[in-house]
Amino acid sequence: MALEFKNLSKKEYNVTFIAPFSLKLKPGIFNTILGPTLSGKTTLLRLMAGLEKPTSGEIWHKEINVTKLPVQQRNVAMVYQQFINYPTMTVFENIASPLRVKKITEKEVKSRVHKVAELLKISPLLKRRPDELSGGQQQRVALARALTKEAELVLLDEPLANLDYKLREELREELPRLFAETGATVVYTTTEPSEALLLGGYSATLHEGRITQYDPTQSLYKDPISLVAAKTFSDPPLNTVKVEKNSEGIFLEDGAHWKTSKYTNNPNGNYTLGFRAHHLKLFSTKNDDLKLTGEVLVTEISGSESFVHLKANGNNWVVHTHGIYNFKEEEQIEMYLSLSNCYLFDTEGSRVYDE
């Protein structure tokens, strides 16, 4: 059931909404599209669904070119951010609606609707109307409708964004399980890296209409191929600093450096070092830790963890650490950073590797 995009792009009045890309989506798993708002996620989904005509490129589904096929003939289901349900129909009718178009017996319809309602825990609500339900329940109805359709391509456009924090957690846990059984290709867009990680599967990072990387989520997280992909996939934001590499090692502007023979296969010169907030530690744990100092701007505490925002050599960094630390403003603190936890990017923003 492979869905493949060949050189697909969307351009309007000289503005590129989606830069040309070629992608083969992995069936039967969650494909997460991660990117900030206005990066083109909704446009991308609409292109995939066939709601928008691409400026160039083709969409192939199971070896068939479906680019010119209108939406109604494609087997697609879509769930939106804004709990979209038919307001005048009951929950039962809402869920049954995709089945009504196909010629199925009433008995079959009933059994399928009940089965899906059971899965989404909305069986007691079948007789109600959408406006009588809470946000979370309405979204469950929308999801049930998408599930009932048994579409081969399921598109979820930030479906949990308008829900409460805890509700989001609940539904997020259930989603992969729900769609795994149908074997459909699922595309899920989100702005939060932690959601992508929790959903697993494959992820694509989207930045200003450009897909910067598509890999298994864990690999993308641990091994970004570019500065842009790394930044998109970091929450708290990625810490960066300009460094210079020479034969001795890797040097920061103030002279602090790692004496290392790593990255020797790459030319000497200027690079950008990127590292995640939780790798900047308050205690030394590794042999190749470099000691750095910084001035605290503000500390945020969230029950069991602390986010320390500080300034170090003109860079604004965040330390994300376990435990509660009540540093005062302008306090000088020491941090430790191991080179093995860092990513090195060249001046173009591409990742360089240590062979």
Place this chain on the structure above:
Amino acid sequence: MAEVRLQQIRHSYNVDAGEETEYALEKIDQVWEDGGAYALLGPSGCGKSTLLNIVSGLLQPTEGKVLFNNNDVTSTTPDQRNIAQIFQFPVVYDTMTVHDNLAFPLRNRKMGNAEIKERVKTVAEMLDLTASLNQRASGLTADGKQKISLGRGLVRSDVNIMMFDEPLTVIDPHLKWQLRTKLKQLHRQVGFTMVYVTHDQTEALTFADKVAVMFEGEVVQFGTPEELFLSPNHTFVGHFIGSPGMNFLPCELDEGFLVFSGNRIKKSAPITQPETTKKIELGVRPEFIKIDSNGFPVNIIRIDDIGRYRIVKVEHSGYFFNVYVPEEFEVPTENLRVSFDPQNTHIYCDGWLYDKKEPS
């Protein structure tokens, strides 16, 4: 800057409220100290926005009083209370420039032009808006507009309390960080009493000195982020705070020990045995369950890798719970044994905390 007291506030949206009608707020008693940073945290419908509107004067409570510095302001209107409120979506005067937006409340208070200019300049610097002062407000991004809303509250020196009603809802996640830290910094700089309403625990816990967790119209617990994390008063607080929340498992008190499914967790003395009709549970956060070869065996159901840590969902005797495993630790693929940290395992009776920490 003012100390705010809420006395016996109850509120119902039904005009003739009797004992039978549904109350949006049930008996709220709170004291917010002058200059403190507070948060109202809770799921949708818990009453937090209602409470906020009562404090700001947009709503008159069915019962109870609101006091600013011991003055009863319950029947006054918002403009008489000298408050500032930032809403869920940016509220700016589209036709005016950023500068005029910020100056608007001051001009209405008949401040001198030179003074207005000075104050606007200071506040614009605080919020990094100096570059866009002469731009039309409608042209700014969402977070820029929220900053303007924020700025209109900061320019005034007579603000008793500044209230935020889920202000980061429309802000991009990448910018949420910046605005959040900025709010915290501003609080330190300006010293207003600030109250932040949200359903996002990270926002509440990182901003406030003390958080009021609300559920169905009541404040279930009012404490520091640490207190809420380490000793939640109620299973709801344990569940709502923390991602994932606290694990709740049925247990028994047996011969002075807290026992879960035949495994002794800790000494439960000195606790008197509660009545057998009440439901007893133990609560332990995933962060306080460790991999321990001396512990009891569990089956691994699923492992979620969040990068910094992993959440391992395990099963023991038909009960499921989550274990937090930091990045550095390996999760053995079989024969996983865990133990609960006795210090941080609590007993809950009918939902409420039963074993309060003895003062040491």
Place this chain on the structure above:
Amino acid sequence: MITRVPNQKAWFMVLPVILLVAFNAVIPLMTVVNYSVQETFGNNVFFWEGFRWYEEVLRSERFHASMTRQIVFTSIVLLIEIPLGIAIALTMPRKGLGATLCLVLMSLPLLIPWNVVGAMWNIFALPEIGFLGHVVNSMGIDYNFTQQPISAWVTVIAMDVWHWTSLVVLLSYAGLTAIPEAFYHAAQIDTATKWQIFRYIQLPKIKHVLTIAILLRFMDSFMIYTEPFVLTGGGPGNSTTFLSTDLVKIALGQFDLGPAAAMSLIYFLIVLLLCWVFYTLMMRNEDQ
């Protein structure tokens, strides 16, 4: 395999409408164009005249006079109805029974057939037997719309205001109810006065609907025919003869088809032009 789009069915559904529009609009329009460049003395005999009629119309005093009257009328009517409509919309309640009552009341004038409106006001304003006429005259004002141009104008304008202000009210009301409460709260907290709230919050937020309202009122008042015709017949004399009334007189009264056709096309083009100008100006403000 690329399947052809099944939208073909939709064209069949639209066909009846296309035919209808063709018969009622396109063909008559083409006929008018035809007449405007020819001369006839009847019996279907036509002589080519070219642009003669256009030149004649554009130079004629009569055309200039009725054009002037039209412009004055439209301006006065817009100047009264738009602010008045907004003002009424501002005072209408937003929710509850009061809101429903007001909406119904406002809709009533719009539901009356236009010639009935004209007839109503005719009788209403008659100096001897009409309620309005009688009351005004008993107040010492010499009022007779059948004989005095000023009275006729006042009556025609009053009738139009009574008839059409409701449209502006309903549109403005729709725009106002769409403004979120939070804006009013914030303004309250900023201690803004009612006028400031109007100027900085309400007016900008109803810009879109106001544009529609002004455009509609402009077009309708510029093309107004039925009501003034029934009310005054264009008189006394030709003091309330607006463009369309004049056009009908020439076309059907004098049966000068050529000039009438030319005039109607000029009329049509003027309305089109002014609407386009209006619209562009309003939309340009949006983009800024």
